[in-house]
Amino acid sequence: MLLQMVKKDLLMFWRRPRELIVLLLMPFVLICILGNALSAVNNGEIPDISVKVGVIQKDHPEKGIEQIMEDLNNLPIPGEQKNQIKNGISKFHPIAVLTEEIFKSNELKDIIKVEQISEQEAEKNKKQYSGIIEIPENFTYDFYRKAIFHEKKEPQLKVQLNESEGLEAGVLRDILSTFQQDMSLIAAANSDGFHPESMDLLKQTHRSLGSIETITAKEPISSVAYYAVGMSVMFIFYVASTVATYAYEQKESLVFNRIILANVPVFIFFLGIFVSATIVAFCQLNILYGLAAVIFKVHWPNFINYLAITVALSLMIGGFAVFLSSLSYRSNYKKTSNIFSSFLVPILTFVGGGFFPVSQLGKSFEKFSSYTPVGAGVSAYLKAMQGYPIGKIYTELLAIVILAMILITFALILQPKRGEAV
The missing domain is CATH 3.40.1710 (abc type-2 transporter like fold)
Structure with a gap:
């Protein structure tokens, strides 16, 4: 039964190739533009001056x-x-x-x-x-x-x-x-x-005046690699809003009512949303980083660390998707996911360092940023890209997993119960 719910949600993506292409193509275009335009600034390169x-x-x-x-x-x-x-x-x-x-x-x-x-x-x-x-x-x-x-x-x-x-x-x-x-x-x-x-x-x-030295022993992150991380983490949040939009459409078209009449538990319906959003986010991240590896030579020193972060982020996006779906069902408000994607995602990306390194704003802000949804993902990916062991990424991973659990818990509380008017 759960597999049928997941298949249904994935087919909704497949039958709307325009949204799917935007989710995959737009972040890649931004990676190309921002990475190359700001390379001198973020790589610490000395401009050609005389x-x-x-x-x-x-x-x-x-x-x-x-x-x-x-x-x-x-x-x-x-x-x-x-x-x-x-x-x-x-x-x-x-x-x-x-x-x-x-x-x-x-x-x-x-x-x-x-x-x-x-x-x-x-x-x-x-x-x-x-x-x-x-x-x-x-x-x-x-x-x-x-x-x-x-x-x-x-x-x-x-x-x-x-x-x-x-x-x-x-x-x-x-x-x-x-x-x-x-x-x-x-x-x-x-x-x-x-x-x-x-x-x-x-x-x-x-x-030694004029010399440039890297304090940390780790390799510095290139501009293209930085924006590959920032834009990919930003755009997986649009997966959550898109899945939530599709979920509400099923309510308006009475698909949800027919599913309930078919004696499918409400929990299974929303669990299907969680699983499908997780799968789409996981595929999106891997496609983006695959293209970045082939075209821009963005590689990961430890693939296991990369995979652990990707799985954790995908679960968090599944949590956001099911939470937004439950919230829109409970509030009976169609534009819940639109508010999230248009207003909250850019703010989360700004605070989380998706647009620029938040270390420029001070150590305290950088620490706060690493606990935000986008910031935890960006920080974890950048550390993994620099070759840090999993123990150094543990804090960010824990923040991501805890947030995913909180979102799922609230989704369970908000989801409509059988017999309630929806």
Whole structure:
């Protein structure tokens, strides 16, 4: 008897190929569009940029070093301490750090081009540069005076950014901001003298400036893979609303009444809805990920983990389908499933991270998202795609299964009883 109910519901899908094609084709089209359009953003790829920096050099570093050495010789401090400070000065030249250690580092040398220019050239061709840095007179000397003698005068670079080149100007702004912070750190750290160790440490820090490292040992998710997950999890919820719509149509066409008159238990009718929705959702997910694997090379390190998540999500969709069907029967309201698909599904997808990584909104929101219907599915799939063991996906799976059980329980409570007017 149950098999006949399931067959009936599946035939309703089969005889409406238009809805079936939309459920399968639409998410795949969105995966193609979003995955390729936003690949640079979500993959952490460095866009093709070229930063052209003009440097107006008014300072004379060698002269500044000579002056600070003379000042040191006149200080009434032990010779050993003087030698230590001189050693530190000889190892660290602030302008050289910027122009040689940073701009010509392995990470930045291919995207930053530095030119020495005059004030006249800067004024004439300023639009050709992403930014112009003017190093004022006595900058080196003032820097050492600030670092060693803690004078109030702050050495400052004059920077003009070309705001018409937003990305390039932003890169240059970030680099200079980091440089300024580290210069201030050096001045504060060497309160009792200029230490060579702190200079070496700062150099090592600057050599790593601009490098991109992945904190986690797991492979990052590509944009296409991310949206394959996000769109597939989103569209299985439309399976639930579609099945619920078909179920209500059976009430309007008196099919449900005839089934009851044939002495079929109400429970079996709604169980057939649950099973058919579960089967359709399971097939939809496998078809989508099959196409993604063939066309976009989206693969799963552990197929068992993928299968466990897919089965759990399919059961949850079956729960949503039977709950919406019971609710529409109980409320006698035809548009219950339409409200769910048009209003609630987009909200659940947004909160669950189907449209973009919710980690961008903060750790607390990300944690909350992992317990929502869409968020639990997206999070579980992404972890499985990165090769996490089943133990690391247990929380999301448990949330999905518990939600499915809650929905089935409410569906049992709401479904009409034999003898009630429907």
